[in-house]
Amino acid sequence: MYPARFEYTAPTTLEEVIATLVERGDEAKILAGGQSLIPLMKLRFATPGVIVDLNGVAGLDAMEEREGGLRIGALVRHKACEKSELLRGRYRVLGDAAPQISDPIVRNRGTVGGSLAHADPQGDWGAVMLAARASVVAQGPDGERTIPIDDFLEGPFTTTLAPDEVITEVRVPDPGARSSGTYLKLERKVGDYATAAVAVQVSLDNGHVGEAGIALTAVGPTNLRAKAAEDALRGAEPTDAAIVEAARLAAEAAQPQSDIRGTVEYKRSVVRVFAERGLRKAIAVAKTGEE
Numbered sequence: 001m002y003p004a005r006f007e008y009t010a011p012t013t014l015e016e017v018i019a020t021l022v023e024r025g026d027e028a029k030i031l032a033g034g035q036s037l038i039p040l041m042k043l044r045f046a047t048p049g050v051i052v053d054l055n056g057v058a059g060l061d062a063m064e065e066r067e068g069g070l071r072i073g074a075l076v077r078h079k080a081c082e083k084s085e086l087l088r089g090r091y092r093v094l095g096d097a098a099p100q101i102s103d104p105i106v107r108n109r110g111t112v113g114g115s116l117a118h119a120d121p122q123g124d125w126g127a128v129m130l131a132a133r134a135s136v137v138a139q140g141p142d143g144e145r146t147i148p149i150d151d152f153l154e155g156p157f158t159t160t161l162a163p164d165e166v167i168t169e170v171r172v173p174d175p176g177a178r179s180s181g182t183y184l185k186l187e188r189k190v191g192d193y194a195t196a197a198v199a200v201q202v203s204l205d206n207g208h209v210g211e212a213g214i215a216l217t218a219v220g221p222t223n224l225r226a227k228a229a230e231d232a233l234r235g236a237e238p239t240d241a242a243i244v245e246a247a248r249l250a251a252e253a254a255q256p257q258s259d260i261r262g263t264v265e266y267k268r269s270v271v272r273v274f275a276e277r278g279l280r281k282a283i284a285v286a287k288t289g290e291e
Contacts, residue, residue: 092285134171212233214278
């Protein structure tokens with residue numbers, strides 16, 4: 001099926017982007033990588049009156065360490081994350097997730113900002129950013145605001161981004177030298193949506209867990225933070241018993257539904273196993289301080 005008729009504009013500044021969003025309101029849709037929007041338009045699930053192409057705006061495709069953390073521009077592609085040397089060591093949770101996103105064709109064009117804005121409960125970046133305690137930076141007619149990722153993800157395909165706002169970057173705080181993470185994902189075949197996935201980030205402090213991030217993909221109405229599991233680990237010694245208990249609590253946090261990919265019980269089991277496996281890997285790497 002062909003998309004419905006629409007206008008197309010390719011502004012070169014954020015000011016132009018925002019002006020169009022203000023003028024056209026809900027009629028306007030931002031185009032970044034197009035890997036979510038274009039299929040929806042072809043099925044006519046989305047029928048925007050005007051497409052605002054973000055790709056002509058300079059400066060939104062940079063990724064760098066700056067001011068105590070990692071800055072990821074809204075137009076940074078999944079493939080760039082997959083290849084980046086920055087996403088190793090303490091930022092490994094991002095580096096491990098990038099090559100598992102969909103397939104190579106999608107990774108070549110899809111963007112981090114676009115994926116977060118789409119807010120698919122089966123999207124990978126949402127859980128990763130929850131585990132990493134990231135924030136989304138948005139710009140609108142009233143200026144710039146920074147939104148913690150927990151507040152940004154509101155529900156299935158729903159965020160707190162206003163219709164006249166555009167994501168400009170994602171900020172990931174530096175978790176410290178003794179830290180690491182990973183992302184474990186079960187899918188039926190390459191490019192399929194996740195059956196379940198778990199993002200883990202751990203920082204160590206004097207032989208104890210200083211901070212822990214555990215988040216889940218595809219087992220709830222949005223990406224979920226396993227808060228009770230995080231709280232149980234924080235300040236604890238990273239013993240086998242502590243890891244097993246945190247994994248159990250992570251599985252309890254899941255809100256899966258039975259479908260063609262598996263039963264509720266099966267998906268909870270996957271979450272438990274992946275949480276335990278991910279925590280063991282992250283803690284082992286964090287102890288060595290390896291990159």
